Amino acid sequence: MSTRTTVTTDLTVTGMTCAACVGRVEKRLARLDGVHATVNLATGIARVTHPEEIVADDLVRQIESAGYAATPVDEEPAPSATAPDTNAELRRLAVTAALSLPVIVLSMVPAWQFTHWQWLCFVLAAPVVVWSAHPFHAATVRGLRHSSASMDTLVSLGVTASFLWSAYAIFFGGAGEPGMRMPFSFLPSASDGVAHIYLEAAVAVPLFVLLGRALESRARAGTGAALRALADVAPTEVTIRAADGSERTVAPAQLAVDDVFVVRPGERVAADGVVVHGRSAVDASLMTGESKPVEVAPGSAVLGGSVNSGGLVRVRATAVGSETQLARIARLVADAQAGKARAQRVADRVAGGFVPAVLAVAVTVLGFWAGAGADAQAALTAAVAVLVVACPCALGLATPTALLAATGRGAQLGVLISGPQSLEALRQVDTVVLDKTGTLTTGRMTVAHCVVREGGTARAEVLRLAAAAEGPSEHPLGRALVAHVTDLHETLPEAEEFTAVPGHGVVAHVAGRRVEVCAAAAVTGLPPELEKAVSRAEAEALTPVLIRLDGVPEAVVGIGDVVRSGAYRAVDRLRRLGIRPVLATGDVPGTARAVAAELRIEEVHARCTPQDKARLVADLRRQGRRVAVVGDGVNDTVALASADLGIAMGSGTDAAIGAADITLVRRDLAALADAAALARRTLSTIRANLVWAFAYNALMLPPAATGWLNPMVAAAAMSVSSLLVVLNSLRLRAWSPTPRRNHRPAARSLG
Structure with a gap:
């Protein structure tokens, strides 16, 4: 049985204005056999998985058949790639404001209503209704050709109905008589037998919607700042x-x-x-x-x-090129921002049927009031208010804007999140399995401490001579000693008569002195302070190295794979977040227990093979735990892939990074705790956005339908709701991990 080869194509979709548009594009693409699409309103990116025989042109034609434009994006999509012409938007907004504000002011302030003021307002409102609202009218016509409706349909119908009723009132309803005054109220009203004009609503709706979209565009562009910065460096x-x-x-x-x-x-470094x-x-x-x-x-x-x-x-x-870490970061962030969280998928499904439902409600309201004997003005006012206020924009923006801000902020903090699902999974994790070597520890031999004989040679000089003696050596302990001294910008003298004794150490003459660097464990008769240093190194699972100068024991150096700086604080923060740390390592029990004791990790599993780690993860999951695995090596890939969430150290192998859902680029392990805290804040922000988006419609639709909401106020409320959702999401861009005080240092210090 043959299987179909699938590929993924990213498309830039233009013309979408709300979550209903998103649902329509996804459904239209899904009509193609074997095609699955995820469309992100905030980025304008459609990520389409399709059989290899379906080409990009087929996908573009399918989107165009839904009334939208689409083009394949570049290999590295940018969140801002779909932004419309900002200058054109601002020009349209400026002209609309100049024409609309006099109409709104004159309609709201009866004392300023001079003779024939209504005719001036009519002349000013006409270009707003025709030209300023043209994008809404054009989108509505496109939708009608494809038997679909969107937020633009609601706006277009509301503006058109308000203007046409006002034209009727002025020409045939007595509102055009000289000296006519119209009091403003937040509630709909009539004027003593004279038909009420709604020119303020006809201009305010496009003004507020255009203003809201301009602010949303600017805000959404800000959420992609981190990715654009990566592309620009x-x-x-x-x-x-x-x-x-x-x-x-x-x-x-x-x-x-x-x-x-x-x-x-x-x-800048080029690669x-x-x-x-x-x-x-x-x-x-x-x-x-x-x-x-x-x-x-x-x-x-x-x-x-x-x-x-x-x-x-x-x-x-x-x-070089696309293989650099910078390119990989940009790809991961772009992929994450093109994805869609579970909460957003639910919101999109709701919004997909929302617009047709609103149109049905508006028609029902109009028919109800007309059938109940209300005048045409009251019936039309209620129907227009329903059309204007019921905008699913806030619903469509609630999740993607928060994810854009969170993934961008995560990249700035050194946390690469592969997608919304990873963010959701991280929020639910209650157990984290930590590898030791390269994750909790540095993964390389390092000088942890040095104790010198009382009254002997100064420590800096002892280390300098020992490092010079180890200069020609290739032994890991010797290389660690050399690296430690050279990192201090010490200049090493030349070693002469170098001799390496397998299993023992090295001997060399440096600066006229005989220097021996050898294993200290088997040496007896050392001074008390050096004996204690040997015991301390062994207790900390380090290798004690003895340095002799001219045959006299001068110092004991503890060398080993030391705990990463900040590891203790990171593990402690995870515990404070309610996440239980578990240490799983292939190292010997003594070393594992020493690291666990230093980090106060209670559950330790030593001598773990890759299969053992995978079984440990499976056991924890059977206990009902939500498990994350943090690792950096090939031996961690099985556990990373089998966990609820795989987290790789950025310094790890490509295999580990490929199997992980989140990559910690920052060398500080505290990035893990930062990632967990960021996930919780992001999901909280998304929930707040969705609650507001649903609550807004639940609260505003009833008064609109019952005739208690002026269409102009409805337009302002609709725009404000979308803006509040975006601004709430933007708060994630300034999110910072909460500093913790009074934590003991994790790394051992020299001394």
């Missing part, structure tokens, strides 16, 4: 250095893996790579969320898009 040119020392400037697209390129002070020459400080805050520049030296990894804040460095490219 790529340099426009790069200087490649050839093996003979010559240099040439090319476009970044011409850079290849293993090319060596120059990064001068103030320039991911490794420093091969020079020292500097690199600001990678946009990619990792780390606020402080990171010192780099030969052998240090750097990310494309980082800013060189110090001296000149030369970098060998390890990933």
Whole structure:
């Protein structure tokens, strides 16, 4: 039995104005066999999964048949790509305001109503109804051709009905008589047998709706600021250095893996790579969320898009173009913002049938009042108010604007969220399984502490001589010692007569002194302070290394895979959020217990194979727990994929990142707690938006239907509801993790 190959295509859809439009596009695309579409109102992006034999042109034609325009987007879609011509919008809004405000003021202030004021208002209102409201009328006509209706239909019918009734009142109902006065009220009213004119509603509805859309567009554009910033940080040119020392400037697209390129002070790094020459400080805050520049030296990894804040460095490219971490971040954020949360899918289904229902209600209201003996003016007023007030805009914007803001803010904090479903799952997690090596610990050998003999050589000198002796060595403990001293910008003297003794250590002559660096566990007769240092290192699951100078024991250095900076605070914050930490590692029990004790993790599983970790996750899920797994290695991929939520460290393997739902780009493990807190705040914001969107319609429709709401007030209320939803979502852009005080430091300090 053959299976159909499916592909995913992103399309930019224009002309959508509300959640009903979203539902119509999704339904029209779903008519094609094997096609599934997710359309995001805030971004204007339709993500379509379809069989390989269906091409993009087929999808475009299907969307056009629903009355909208569509074009395939670039490989890297941007949230702002679908924004209409902002200048044209603002011009239309400015002209509408200039024509509408005199009409609204004269209608609201009877004392200013001079002779024939109603005729001036009629002349000013006509271009607003015809030209300013043209986008609504055009969308309504397109919808009628395709037997569909949207928010534009409601606005167009409301404006047209208000203006036509006002024209009737002025020409045939006595409202055009000289000296006619019309008192303004927030409630509909009549004027002593003279037909009421609703020119203020006819101009206020398009004015408020256009103003609301302009503010929404600006606000939604702001939610994509993080992604646009990521797209803008790529340099426009790069200087490649050839093996003979010559240099040439090319476009970044011409850079290849293993090319060596120059990064001068103030320039951006053109691609991911490794420093091969020079020292500097690199600001990678946009990619990792780390606020402080990171010192780099030969052998240090750097990310494309980082800013060189110090001296000149030369970098060998390890990933270029779409394979860089910057490009991967942009893709993940764009993918997340193109997705749709479960709550939004429910809202879209409701909104899809909302507009036809409102039209039915408006017709029913008109017929009811007319049948009940009310005059035509009262019946029309109630019907127009229903059409204007019942806008599903707020419902359609409630979730996507919050997700746009949250995913953008997450990227700024070093948290890459693959989609809305991941955000929802993170909100529900109550247990997190943490890998040790590379997740809770740095994943590399590091000098944890150094204790020197009382009255002996100064610690800095002892370490410098020992590092020089280890310079020619390739042993991980020796390399850790060398890295520690060189990170302190110490210059190492040359080692002479170097000898490596397998299983023991090294011996060398440095600066006229005989230096031995060897394992301390089997050495006896050490001074008491050094004996205690050996015991301390063993208790902390570190390797104790003894340094002798001219045969005299001078220091004991504890070397091992130390706990990441901030790991204790991160784990403690998770506990405060109600999430139980569990340590699962392939390391030996002693090391696992030492790390767990330092981080106060009660449940520990040591010597875990990848299958053991997956079984642990399955057991926890059978207990009813919602489980997240945090890891960084290939051995973590099975557990990452089988958990309710997989979270990968950004420094981990591609396999782990590929299996994860969330990636922590920031090296600080506190990003995990930040992600959990951000998810909870985002879901709370979405719930508040949806409650307001539903409550608005529930509260406003009854007074509109019963004739207790002026159409102009209805238009203002409708626009304000949409604006409030967007502004509430924008608060996520300024969200910051709550700092915690009085936490003990996680990392061991030298001493």
